Amino acid sequence: MTAALEARGLRKEFKGFVAVDDVDLTVEKGTIHALIGPNGAGKTTCFNLLTKFLSPTAGRITYEGRDITRLSPADIARLGLVRSFQISAVFPDLSVLENVRLALQRQRGDSYDFWRSERVLSRYDEAARGHIDEVGLTEFAHHRAAELSYGRKRALEIATTLALEPQMLLLDEPMAGMGQEDVERISALIRRIAKNRTILMVEHNLNVVASLSDRITVLARGEVLAEGDYATVSQAPEVIEAYIGAGHD
Amino acid sequence: MSTMDPATSPAARPEPSVGMPTHQKAIFVVLLILLVALPWFVYPVFAMKVMCFALFASAFNLLLGFGGLLSFGHAAYFGMASYVAAHAAKVWGLTPELAVLAGTAAAALLGLAIGSLAIRRQGIYFAMVTLAFAQMVYFFALQAEFTGGEDGIQSVPRNDLFGLIPLESNMALYFFVLVVTFGGILFIHRIIHSPFGQVLKAIRENEPRAVSLGYRVNRYKLMVFTLSATLAGLAGAVKSQVFQLASLTDVHWTMSGEVVLMTLLGGMGTVFGPMLGAAIIVTMQNYFATLGAWVTVIQGVIFVAGVLLFREGIVGLIARWTKKPL
Numbered sequence A: 001m002t003a004a005l006e007a008r009g010l011r012k013e014f015k016g017f018v019a020v021d022d023v024d025l026t027v028e029k030g031t032i033h034a035l036i037g038p039n040g041a042g043k044t045t046c047f048n049l050l051t052k053f054l055s056p057t058a059g060r061i062t063y064e065g066r067d068i069t070r071l072s073p074a075d076i077a078r079l080g081l082v083r084s085f086q087i088s089a090v091f092p093d094l095s096v097l098e099n100v101r102l103a104l105q106r107q108r109g110d111s112y113d114f115w116r117s118e119r120v121l122s123r124y125d126e127a128a129r130g131h132i133d134e135v136g137l138t139e140f141a142h143h144r145a146a147e148l149s150y151g152r153k154r155a156l157e158i159a160t161t162l163a164l165e166p167q168m169l170l171l172d173e174p175m176a177g178m179g180q181e182d183v184e185r186i187s188a189l190i191r192r193i194a195k196n197r198t199i200l201m202v203e204h205n206l207n208v209v210a211s212l213s214d215r216i217t218v219l220a221r222g223e224v225l226a227e228g229d230y231a232t233v234s235q236a237p238e239v240i241e242a243y244i245g246a247g248h249d
Numbered sequence B: 001m002s003t004m005d006p007a008t009s010p011a012a013r014p015e016p017s018v019g020m021p022t023h024q025k026a027i028f029v030v031l032l033i034l035l036v037a038l039p040w041f042v043y044p045v046f047a048m049k050v051m052c053f054a055l056f057a058s059a060f061n062l063l064l065g066f067g068g069l070l071s072f073g074h075a076a077y078f079g080m081a082s083y084v085a086a087h088a089a090k091v092w093g094l095t096p097e098l099a100v101l102a103g104t105a106a107a108a109l110l111g112l113a114i115g116s117l118a119i120r121r122q123g124i125y126f127a128m129v130t131l132a133f134a135q136m137v138y139f140f141a142l143q144a145e146f147t148g149g150e151d152g153i154q155s156v157p158r159n160d161l162f163g164l165i166p167l168e169s170n171m172a173l174y175f176f177v178l179v180v181t182f183g184g185i186l187f188i189h190r191i192i193h194s195p196f197g198q199v200l201k202a203i204r205e206n207e208p209r210a211v212s213l214g215y216r217v218n219r220y221k222l223m224v225f226t227l228s229a230t231l232a233g234l235a236g237a238v239k240s241q242v243f244q245l246a247s248l249t250d251v252h253w254t255m256s257g258e259v260v261l262m263t264l265l266g267g268m269g270t271v272f273g274p275m276l277g278a279a280i281i282v283t284m285q286n287y288f289a290t291l292g293a294w295v296t297v298i299q300g301v302i303f304v305a306g307v308l309l310f311r312e313g314i315v316g317l318i319a320r321w322t323k324k325p326l
């Protein structure tokens, strides 16, 4: 197996507070890898470092064998490593269709054309609708994203991310705040899209983690506590300790 | 709550129209008709002044209302273009359209240079950087040879348009100004409703998300900054041909403040707000000119009252009442 994403000695300090402490992480190509841990463990900070939304204090990140430690976040997305956000990230005042189209529009590269009418963007409508159908938002194509329920906003976010056809996705709590039915639906979608992609996800719902992931890394206070499959990790005493100690689950 | 629950799914919405909404088109047409008739009812020079400032405020609004960037130094582009256009007409003897073009190009370059440094900063720091550079431009205008220092560039000739059409009469000049400023405003409208404009909206609404989709947002910010500076320059260049004058007033920081005032009063992020704001402020300055320094005080009072009473500006307020984007 080869690594899709690798981090070595990743560290982030916020004014002396160490949020991520010498983390080594290897995500194998084609797997679903879960990053779990109590609140404040540093999971989101890790995501921010891996996608360069934050600059690491120390450490090295490689993606597909290429050193990406110094790249800009936009350029990392262009390499096919795309992230989602813990709080749902949509463009609220734009329609569902426009949200998804923005992903398509960037790839084909006519986004600097300020002299043309936005009518030219209709050439992406068909592809956008395909992605919208895939997450079950067909009837909502012309609704403003702000009008959607929470679960539908998350679905829209996934549709937009998938429209980029990323090779690897970093999903930060994709199912937080969703009802059971939505959780199942998104789980099935993640399993489907993972067939030819690599996924690293943060998730608090341990049932989802158990059923979806090939490998799990447990983080607490910025450090890696344990790593392995669900059975191994859930038996590890330090993991049980950390979860109980943090009063979580 | 489910993503797919058919019971809670409203009927699919019809496809909205793309491009400029019909009612906006109608307003533009009515406006054009009124403007064509205007010089027979009001003093043409006054009308031309309003149109120049309407373009200036609309250009500023492109940056503030659609790019989400507050510049406190837009006088630099307006004023520098005015100097260059005046110099081009007077010293180089260029025809008005070329003089205006030269002034606009100067503003574009200046905008590109200042913008590429300013966009690295956010929020209030961005505003401070733009102000600092505008002050440098002001001192340059005060000291440089070609700007004429305190005197400015006076008695700029009104050369023949394309070397053919005399613009000596205010009426002839009026229609040249009308075409250029109205064209400029329509061009701004096109920018807003272009693929580029779509990305601008996305960046304004959720910048981190736009980045995560792979947009190099600083390039878009620089581009909208440069476009805004260019169009502000177009307004300044035309103004110098109208008044046959380029002076320190045009590069002074109070000019940067005035365009903020016009835009906020009319309604930032609206299409027609900045034009209305410009018309109100210019009219006021005209009628209260005899009051001297009191005009500034009155403007201040209007500004405070405006911000307190209707934050979204006059047109923004009307848009909310009529539930139509204006």
Ligand SMILES: Nc1ncnc2c1ncn2[C@@H]1O[C@H](COP(=O)(O)OP(=O)(O)OP(=O)(O)O)[C@@H](O)[C@H]1O
Residues within 6 Å of the ligand: A014, A017, A019, A037, A038, A039, A040, A041, A042, A043, A044, A045, A046, A086
């Ligand atoms: N910009 C910042 N400045 C200072 N401290 C920060 C910053 N971002 C995160 N932290 C701190 O770093 C720690 C890790 O935060 P992080 O958001 O990565 O946790 P998390 O594992 O994602 O938690 P959750 O499960 O609640 O999402 C927290 O203590 C947080 O307060």
Ligand SMILES: [Mg+2]
Residues within 6 Å of the ligand: A043, A044, A045, A086
């Ligand atoms: Mg988090």
